[in-house]
Amino acid sequence: MALSYILFAFFATVAVVSAILMVTRRNIVHSAVSLITTLLATAGIFLQLRGEFLFVVQIILYVGGIMVLFVFVIMLVNLDISLRSVQFNRQKWVAGVLALVLGAQVVFAVWLGSGTLRLPPRHLAVMPARNTEAVGQALFSQYILPFEIASVLLLVAMIGAVVMAKRRV
Amino acid sequence: MSHLTMPHLIPTSIQPYVLPVLWGVVIVAVLPLLAGYIVLLERKVMADMQARLGPMRVGPHGLLQPIADAVKLLLKEDIIPHDADRLMFWVAPLISVTMALLAYAAMPFGPAFQIADLNVGLLFILAISSLGIYGIVLGGWASNSHYSLLGALRSAAQLVSYETAAGLGLVSALLLAGSLSMREIVQAQYDQGEWFVFSVPIGFFIYLVGSIAETNRAPFDLPEAESELVAGYMTEYSGFRWSLYFLAEYANMIIVAGIATTLFLGGWLRPFPRFNDRLPGTSVEILDALPSLVFLGVAAYCFWLAPKQPVKIQKLVMGLVGGLCVALAAALAGSLFAPDAVRLGVHGGFWFMAKVMAYLYAFLWIRFTFPRYRFDQLMRLGWRFLIPLALVNLIAVAVALVVSQEWGWHPRVTTILATLATLSVAVWLASSDEKHETAIRTADGE
Amino acid sequence: MADTRNNGGTWSGASNVETTVLGADEIILNMGPQHPSTHGVLRVKLKLDGERVVDSECIIGYLHRGVEKIAEHRSYQQFAPYVDRMDYVAAVSNGLGYCEAVEKLLGAEAPPRARVVRTILTELQRIASHLLWLGTHALDIGALTPVFYCFREREEILKIFEKYCGARLTTHAFRIGGLQYETYDGFEADVKRFCEDFATKIDEYETLLTENRIWVGRTKGVGKLSAEDAIALGVTGPVLRASGVKWDIRKAMPYAAYDQYEFEIPTRPTGDTYDRYVVRMEEMRQSRRICLQAVENIPSGPIMAKVGKVLKPPPGEVYHAIEAPKGELGYYIVSDGTTQPYRLRVRPPSFINLQAFDRMARGSLVADVVAIIGTIDIVLGEVDR
């Protein structure tokens, strides 16, 4: 079990570090790449929980699909104009207060200790062995409604994109 | 890993760790050599199709050409453009190569030779190879030159759109296989006694076209089309860095061929797996003797050629190649009498590589006969023809399966009906596309 | 060679090249003069809106050697080799044009045997020039194989030239008044053998390209030129015939021995890249027919008219044009009675056909620009002179 702790620690630190990197980088493409590493790290954690299907879908969808479009857009937009514009809009104080409140909540939860959290029994946390079929079954049996709603939502998004693109051409 | 026939030198406790590493090292070592020899094969086949000889100078019939190329690339000066983004410039080819090599983890080279039999094997390979796009996009952006940026954007758009088409082509075969693990897919083809290429031919066709586009091969090699964008995203790369991209491209080609073989051409299965009447008097199935006969034939040809070589050293190397073929033939023949697992392992490997090579030959053949698509035609083919066709094919195959299960018709009959239905839709799609295309041309012609 | 260093003077109002970067809606893409597919040192400045060409300007002159100025300081015989260096892909037909122009100036006439041999060599050169065009044009559009087939056939023709006059490319095969060398024995056999197996070879190219959906997709409707535009822009040769104008100097004003043979003039209605491809392929077949008819009976007799060593044409001027593979190649020679021409003007078909490039490229895509340059079939030696 020692190995899984090491792996978890590794993935967690990579995720946090690259998230911080993403926010602080001056060069947009560097921040995009660090966002990709964050997503990959979370995929690693899914794998840790033996959720291979989720691991693979996370990579195909997020990193292989959406982030490619992000990087695509970054390159099409003319970088040097946006770099010259002011990055921060002087709301330091509001941001500071919010950060403090959030930090306090996190500290309080950790202080209470995991005993108070009503975590589901241990074995459920780990996904069943052949989880592709399991995910498929769950998706089309218990959660059929959210699945349909999600697909309608995607359809709306696609039609919106087509309409916007059409006008410009 | 239990089916591994390796003598148990390694204590079982650490076997699951050591063996994958061992196989990994073997693949990472063998792959550049294999990629190099595929480049030589490509140049030889291209030459043969163009009434000329191809590389003949380095080694007999140019057999040592890949080594010469590799050494040249190592010695070439490694230029980094003036204000390129150095970090990205360095990382981009690395991303491409690592993703290409990583995808071999789930590739079943034979019943015995597979690093990790994930139960999401196919999806894993697709996911990892889709990460390869970053190598191209970041490389194009980092070299900070007008041409390579245009090339990078074009290849990203092409890869993303053809990945969907190829993926949908694969899904139609997955419906029949019922599982994502590469090993179970091959097993399903053995159980159904039929390669999926015969039951879902249109899926195979879509995947063939999609895979050509996905590896930037002609006639879809627009990103590095010499005449317009000079060399696309690779323009600013030179020396070893450039060869990393080159290695990534050929590794991707082998992966794509591997997927097609596993899914459509029955992975490591022998052409007629169930036909097993024996050679008279021995326990050897007739078809099993085939591979060793092939290698014996090649060896004979090499020995016949050897004395004809002009230079003494070439005689020697040609003899060496002949010897190698004889050794392979002996190994294949020897394994016939070894325990079952070894025989299956060795022969499976041979058949897998034979099919991969056949698939790659189709790549090369297509490359030298077709001119290049224009970028808008390429996109139009992808989005207006291939993806809709793949969706229709998917629905048709699904309906065929349900019909064969519910009404008890023989699955082969329903799949053939599904193929015919999809074909008619394809013809309609092509003709409507044609009319539309001429409409555009006449519109912007005036 | 309009240089861009001065402040954009060469371009109607656009700012200097460096400032228009990707972000703005239009970019200026500079192709050449060292671009792999500009068939020599041609530089094209394209103003692009995305992938579509909005405006284009051809900048030429990189290969200008001042041939017409040199002609005024050379005797008529001395100038003949210079003519081969203009359209170096079809040197023999340049030579034919020049020799016939000077013969017209002198009022001399080449003997029948010389005229027939000249016709055969010129038609072989036309096939060779079209083969080189087909190979490089297909290579630009991405078909890797035809170029090797075309060069294999072209090699046969160059061997015949080499056997006849010792040179393959810049042959200087003809002299003013006729021929320098008698045809080597076996000349008729070589030409006949080439023509025989060329028929199957040209079908080979057709199977590779004509019905190829991608080839048709890349060439049909690309670089359209209507008949009126073609005549207005002075375009001649295969480009004019592909726009539907049935005109060929070999038929309109026969020269050499063309009036003795029958052959058709291929034309196509729409005048796009595909039609020009079909016209040139058909022209190769017709040239083969001419060669076969000519080789049957080459008249015997002298190969050189009596024009004497020192040529002093009486004062006056003449314009003589022939049908070169690229179009109408004309020589306007003014003589002042001395041994050197007073003024020698060459009417270069590539130079004038290239002017139609802007009309064809406007509104097409960047990838088509390469196909359009290929389809006009220009040789920069002739464009720049």
Place this chain on the structure above:
Amino acid sequence: MAPVPLDNELVQRLKARFGEAIREATLDRKQAIVLVAVGKLREISGYCRDEEKFDMLTDLTAVDWPKREKRFDVILNLYSFPKNERLRLKAHAAESEAVPSVCAVWPVANWLERECFDMFGIVFEGHPDLKRILLPDEWQGHPLRKDYDILKQDTAWVRENLGIESGQ
């Protein structure tokens, strides 16, 4: 062989239409040459194209006769597709005299006139974009003039751009 005065219907129709603007018509080596006044060049070209059906300008060039006071001959070679005939219009122009451009009549004249300007320095008035076509923009002198010695080049441009001292 010497040029013979020519008087066929075409010349008569031209004379009827333009009177003394048609200076002379000769036949040299069976090719018709009509000398016209340079001022009327554009009208005569328009007439030739529309009424006389000379729909293609095959070539436009010039010849330099330094000893004459109107030193340049501007030569227009016309061709008629319907009549399968050639005609050569010639106009005398002095060194600084502007010749009316025929770009409006035959668009092919655009590059041909630019080359004439580049080589002879003849200014074509009414040309859309008259600038050098073969030589670099900053080149001094017009090479095809008889007084432009073949050895003398624009040494300044050569030294500055090609870095060759002797210009040879």
